[in-house]
Amino acid sequence: MTHHDAVHEFAQMLRNLERWIDKAAEHAKAKSFDVDVLVSARLAPNQYAFAQQVQSACDQAKFAAAYLGGRKAPAHPDTEKTMAELRQRIQACLAFLESVPQKEFSGAEERKVSPPWLGGKWLRGDDYLLQVAIPNFFFHVTTAYAILRHNGVELGKMDYIGSMSARDPVAGREDARV
Amino acid sequence: MTHHDAVHEFAQMLRNLERWIDKAAEHAKAKSFDVDVLVSARLAPNQYAFAQQVQSACDQAKFAAAYLGGRKAPAHPDTEKTMAELRQRIQACLAFLESVPQKEFSGAEERKVSPPWLGGKWLRGDDYLLQVAIPNFFFHVTTAYAILRHNGVELGKMDYIGSMSARDPVAGREDARV
Numbered sequence: 001m002t003h004h005d006a007v008h009e010f011a012q013m014l015r016n017l018e019r020w021i022d023k024a025a026e027h028a029k030a031k032s033f034d035v036d037v038l039v040s041a042r043l044a045p046n047q048y049a050f051a052q053q054v055q056s057a058c059d060q061a062k063f064a065a066a067y068l069g070g071r072k073a074p075a076h077p078d079t080e081k082t083m084a085e086l087r088q089r090i091q092a093c094l095a096f097l098e099s100v101p102q103k104e105f106s107g108a109e110e111r112k113v114s115p116p117w118l119g120g121k122w123l124r125g126d127d128y129l130l131q132v133a134i135p136n137f138f139f140h141v142t143t144a145y146a147i148l149r150h151n152g153v154e155l156g157k158m159d160y161i162g163s164m165s166a167r168d169p170v171a172g173r174e175d176a177r178v
Numbered sequence: 179m180t181h182h183d184a185v186h187e188f189a190q191m192l193r194n195l196e197r198w199i200d201k202a203a204e205h206a207k208a209k210s211f212d213v214d215v216l217v218s219a220r221l222a223p224n225q226y227a228f229a230q231q232v233q234s235a236c237d238q239a240k241f242a243a244a245y246l247g248g249r250k251a252p253a254h255p256d257t258e259k260t261m262a263e264l265r266q267r268i269q270a271c272l273a274f275l276e277s278v279p280q281k282e283f284s285g286a287e288e289r290k291v292s293p294p295w296l297g298g299k300w301l302r303g304d305d306y307l308l309q310v311a312i313p314n315f316f317f318h319v320t321t322a323y324a325i326l327r328h329n330g331v332e333l334g335k336m337d338y339i340g341s342m343s344a345r346d347p348v349a350g351r352e353d354a355r356v
Contacts, residue, residue, distance in 0.1 A: 001179050001181070001184070001287065001304045001307055001308055003179070005304065005308055006179075006308065009308050009309065009312075009313075012309075013313065043221065043324050043327060043328045044327040044328050044330070047324075047327055109179065118344055120346075120347060121344040121345060121346055121347070122344070122345055122347065123342065123343060123344055123345065124343070124345075126179045126183065127342070127343040129179055130179055130183055130184065130187050131187065131190075131339070131342045131343060132339070132342065134187075134312060134316070135187075135191065135316060135338070135339060136339070138312070138313060138316030138317065138320060139316065139320050139323075139338060142316060142317050142320035142321060142324075143320060143324055145317075146221050146225075146320075146321055146324045149221060149222040149225055150221045150222050150328075152222075160313070160317060161309070161310070161313060161314070164301065164305070164309045164310065165301060165302070165305040165309060166296055166299040166300070166301055167299060167300055167301065167302075168298075168299055169298060169299070169300065
C-alpha cells in the first residue's frame with residue numbers, strides 16, 4: 001500500500017463526509033431545524049464539536065500529504081461556523097491533496113517526519129502514516145459521523161465506506177469503484 | 179507500509195481498547211455503578227452497542243490477518259455480555275493476529291480477497307486493506323471510544339493513540355514505542 005494510495009483514500013473519505021453533511025441538511029429540513037445547530041454538537045462536554053472534528057480530519061489528511069509528499073502545508077485557519085463553511089474547508093483540503101503528484105510520495109516510507117508537537121523527535125514516514133495519520137484521520141471522521149448519528153441523521157455503514165474497488169470475476173479486472 | 183505492519187497496528191489499537199475498558203472500570207467504581215451497564219450503551223438507538231463495536235473491531239482485524247495472511251479465520255461467536263468477556267474476545271483476537279507470521283503476508287497486495295458479503299466479487303489485497311479493513315477497524319474502535327466518552331469515562335487523545343515509534347535525533351534510531 002503506497003503513501004499516495006493512503007492520501008487518495010483520505011480524499012475519498014472526505015468526499016463521503018460531504019455526503020453526510022448533505023444528509024444532515026435533509027434531516028434538518030425534514031425536522032424543521034437549522035442544520036448549523038449541528039456544527040456545535042458534541043458527544044461529551046470536553047470533546048471536540050462537529051466543526052472541530054471536520055477541521056481535524058482535514059488537517060490530518062493535509063499534514064499527511066504535506067509531510068509524506070515533501071510539501072509545505074497550506075494554512076487553513078479554524079474559523080468555520082456553518083456547514084457551508086465546513087464544506088469549503090473540505091474543498092480546500094481536497095484541492096491540496098490533489099495538488100501533490102503521486103511521484104512526490106516516492107521514498108515517503110523512510111522520510112523523517114518531525115511535526116512540531118513531537119518536540120524535536122521524529123517518526124519514519126511509514127510509522128507516521130500508520131501510527132498517527134491513519135488512526136487520527138479515521139478518529140475524526142468517525143466521530144463526526146457519530147455526532148450526526150447521535151442527532152438522528154439517517155446514516156448507515158455504506159454512507160461511511162462509500163465506494164470500493166470491487167472487481168467482477170467475469171468482467172475481469174475493473175478499476176471503477178462501486 | 180506493509181500488510182504485516184497494518185495488522186500489527188490493529189493489535190496495538192486493540193491493546194489500547196483494553197486500557198479504555200480499564201478506565202471504564204475505574205470510572206464505574208468511582209461513580210458506584212456496574213461497569214457492565216456500559217456493555218449495552220450506544221450513541222443512537224439503531225447503532226451498535228459497545229459490545230458489538232468491540233466484536234466488530236476484533237473481527238475487522240481478524241479477517242484482515244486471515245485474508246491478507248492467507249489463513250482461515252478462527253470462529254469467535256458474538257456471545258459476550260460482560261466487560262470481562264469482551265476482554266477475553268480481545269485476547270482471543272490478539273492471539274490469532276500474533277499467530278500469523280510476517281512472511282505469510284508476502285504478496286498480500288495482489289492477493290484476491292473475496293469476503294462472502296461481496297457476493298462473488300473480489301478486491302485486491304491492497305484495496306481490501308485500505309478501503310475496507312482500515313476504515314472499518316478504526317470506525318469500530320473509535321465508536322467504542324466515543325460511547326465510553328459519552329458516558330463520562332475520562333479518556334483523552336493519548337489513550338486513543340497509545341504509543342508511537344518516535345525517535346530521538348540525539349540517541350539516533352530508536353525502535354521503542356514511546
